[in-house]
Amino acid sequence: MMAGAARPSHAVEFKAKGVWLTSFQYGQNGNFTHGGHTGYDPSEDEFEARSRVRLLIDAVADENLSGQVYFEIGKSIWGKDNNPQGGMALGADASIIKLKRAYIDWRIPDTDMKLRMGIQGIGLPYIAMDGPTVFQSDVAAITVSHAFNDNVSLSAFWARPYNDNYAGGANGSQANFMDNMDMAGLVLPLRFDGLKLTPWGMFAAIGPNTFRNNNGYINQQINGVNGNYIRSGMLPLRADLLSHGEKLNAYGTAWWGGISGEIAAWEEPFRIAWDAMYGSVTYGDSSLNRAGWMAALLLEYKLDWTTLGLYGWYSSGDDDDTGNGSERLPTISNDYGVASFSGTFIGPDINGVERDRVIGNNLVGTWGVGFRLKDMSFWDDLKHTFHISLLGGTNAPGILKKFHEKTGYWMTPNNPEAQGVNAIGRESMYLTTRDYAVEFGLLNEYKIYDNLQLNVEASYVAPCLDMSDDVWGQSLTGGNHRDLRDAWNVSMLFIYAF
Numbered sequence: 001m002m003a004g005a006a007r008p009s010h011a012v013e014f015k016a017k018g019v020w021l022t023s024f025q026y027g028q029n030g031n032f033t034h035g036g037h038t039g040y041d042p043s044e045d046e047f048e049a050r051s052r053v054r055l056l057i058d059a060v061a062d063e064n065l066s067g068q069v070y071f072e073i074g075k076s077i078w079g080k081d082n083n084p085q086g087g088m089a090l091g092a093d094a095s096i097i098k099l100k101r102a103y104i105d106w107r108i109p110d111t112d113m114k115l116r117m118g119i120q121g122i123g124l125p126y127i128a129m130d131g132p133t134v135f136q137s138d139v140a141a142i143t144v145s146h147a148f149n150d151n152v153s154l155s156a157f158w159a160r161p162y163n164d165n166y167a168g169g170a171n172g173s174q175a176n177f178m179d180n181m182d183m184a185g186l187v188l189p190l191r192f193d194g195l196k197l198t199p200w201g202m203f204a205a206i207g208p209n210t211f212r213n214n215n216g217y218i219n220q221q222i223n224g225v226n227g228n229y230i231r232s233g234m235l236p237l238r239a240d241l242l243s244h245g246e247k248l249n250a251y252g253t254a255w256w257g258g259i260s261g262e263i264a265a266w267e268e269p270f271r272i273a274w275d276a277m278y279g280s281v282t283y284g285d286s287s288l289n290r291a292g293w294m295a296a297l298l299l300e301y302k303l304d305w306t307t308l309g310l311y312g313w314y315s316s317g318d319d320d321d322t323g324n325g326s327e328r329l330p331t332i333s334n335d336y337g338v339a340s341f342s343g344t345f346i347g348p349d350i351n352g353v354e355r356d357r358v359i360g361n362n363l364v365g366t367w368g369v370g371f372r373l374k375d376m377s378f379w380d381d382l383k384h385t386f387h388i389s390l391l392g393g394t395n396a397p398g399i400l401k402k403f404h405e406k407t408g409y410w411m412t413p414n415n416p417e418a419q420g421v422n423a424i425g426r427e428s429m430y431l432t433t434r435d436y437a438v439e440f441g442l443l444n445e446y447k448i449y450d451n452l453q454l455n456v457e458a459s460y461v462a463p464c465l466d467m468s469d470d471v472w473g474q475s476l477t478g479g480n481h482r483d484l485r486d487a488w489n490v491s492m493l494f495i496y497a498f
Helices: 227-233 396-407
Strands: 013-026 049-064 063-076 097-107 112-123 135-147 153-162 183-187 190-192 195-206 253-261 270-282 290-302 307-315 366-379 382-393 436-449 451-466 487-497
Touching: none
Parallel strands: none
Antiparallel strands: 013 049, 013 487, 049 063, 063 097, 097 112, 112 135, 135 153, 153 183, 183 195, 190 195, 195 253, 253 270, 270 290, 290 307, 307 366, 366 382, 382 436, 436 451, 451 487
16 A cells, blocks of 8 residues: 555535625614714715625534634625725625634544634623623634533633734834733533523733834724724723823733523523623723623513513723723623614624614613513514613713813714724713613514515614713714714615525
8 A cells, every 4th residue: 555645535515504684774863963974974874775795614524523614795885885894886896705704613532522723703601681791703713612411511712813913113123022812711501490500701811012003002903893892892991092101011911700690490481681790901001901890680571472571781880080990891892792682773783784883882881771572473474672771871970071181172972983983992972970861672573485584673862961061061072063963773684594
């Protein structure tokens, strides 16, 4: 036999999945003002049509080995040439195909331990809320999972979201030096009769040059879907303007711990679920530190035609000291999954093509209560979900005056930029303990065919902010205007999934 003979290959089964999305949307005041622009917000017209395609291919050798590659085309606004959200101008042919995930799954021989290696979706647990708050995204990582029995399992991961992005100083000196960010986490699902508990923990090390450029240590937005989210969630309010500006020469450290649970010790229709978490991040410059907590509770009662839900949450907020860091929960990214209780408008939507994040990427720095009627159904293939929420801020209003004293101008309550472009250390809306908002919406889901669904949704947010001179009264919400307007949007979304 020849020493160089190739080993015989085994047949590989290929499985394909996909999702086509096409949406049509009309709305106004997407950043709560009409001043300074003539569309939904500075980046969009009041009416927009957009599309996105996701294609997933699994290559399965057997139950012990498989691989997956996951592509995304778009999302793209019809008629728009350049990014962001471009590629659908006349003639098309744009470079808008993106790699979303690519990994292999394999089982360690003679064990039940499974490994996943490559770009994959990782998210921290949630049960009460519709999505995670601290972290959920696609990231290069290794995940190890093992089920000890029917009641106890364990998952662990190491992920590297950023590395080798620092261009260096003059003439490229120290390029790529100490610019990595690494994360490690543990998730322990526990499942018993009538009780589900999932404690979890995560640690991160953040290189001093991870977000460094010639303008400072935290001023580089790294390209990628989540480049804005991590700097808005891991740093204090406008740290680019308010921090001490001290030199960073050591790794920052962050840690989180939480527990999600569900009690169903009795038969339906009752259900109680909760999420609770705490996190802290510290840097060499103490004015960049951030630490806080969040808890949420959901009570549900199931009827024949709907599920009644009462929900509430509370998250710690900033005090009025601009030099001691932030007292809000640090967050990394929740690129997909609704980090709220209330559909797509208040936070990120699960489909990824809707107008969303009008309040923020998450509910950090707020409190709220709400009521919903979920999955109301009176006819076959048609269901509805209605919700209404009252929310307020937990940030001290005195911080706004301190901000003015240090910068010479008044911070705006809204996001004056395009969607997804948040200032460092803040979400789209920054709410104080004197501010409130009412948000409600109706989602209608109609199954046209087994693989084709139509969603028709209407959403509305009415802010009620303190406009006294020492809070928001002297800030400009758009252009040269101080007016604040209600945000609203209606949408039609076609979903073809196979």
